Amino acid sequence: MNLEDKELKELFKLADEIGNKRYHKLTYQDFENYRKYDYWRYINGDYECGTTQESKDWVKDHSDCYCPICGDNYSTKGGKTIDHKLPRSQYPWLSIEFKNLWVICKFCNQEKGDRHWYNYEHYIFVRYPNLYLAVKAARPSLLLQSVKD
Numbered sequence: 001m002n003l004e005d006k007e008l009k010e011l012f013k014l015a016d017e018i019g020n021k022r023y024h025k026l027t028y029q030d031f032e033n034y035r036k037y038d039y040w041r042y043i044n045g046d047y048e049c050g051t052t053q054e055s056k057d058w059v060k061d062h063s064d065c066y067c068p069i070c071g072d073n074y075s076t077k078g079g080k081t082i083d084h085k086l087p088r089s090q091y092p093w094l095s096i097e098f099k100n101l102w103v104i105c106k107f108c109n110q111e112k113g114d115r116h117w118y119n120y121e122h123y124i125f126v127r128y129p130n131l132y133l134a135v136k137a138a139r140p141s142l143l144l145q146s147v148k149d
């Protein structure tokens with residue numbers, strides 16, 4: 001067994017522990033993408049965005065002045081952060097899926113935490129009913145559909 005196979009096996013094991021069931025669908029390409037993404041994230045940090053030109057451009061292309069959830073100016077809510085709509089801890093294979101990423105303010109990101117999307121919608125509905133429609137409109141329907149298969 002060569003080292004690459006071993007690493008791939010370890011990734012599968014890790015994904016199995018974290019995301020269960022889905023690990024068998026990972027391919028070697030997923031692994032390569034994951035490593036690239038992990039490096040990208042390492043460079044950019046979990047919360048801060050915009051430390052490389054690549055991520056600055058991405059954030060700029062995917063946000064304006066106002067957080068899509070609370071509607072406030074980012075500068076009044078701790079700045080811009082890159083969030084995983086479906087959390088990394090539950091869906092590690094979606095951590096490299098750019099359709100799963102969006103730019104929200106730091107405050108909303110912390111409120112969202114590691115909740116599954118539907119739990120998050122429920123949480124918002126109960127705690128911040130005035131924000132519910134904005135969150136519902138951002139629901140990642142296709143991704144949620146894909147995790148049901």
Ligand SMILES: [Zn+2]
Binds near residue numbers: 067068069072105109
């Ligand atoms: Zn916000």
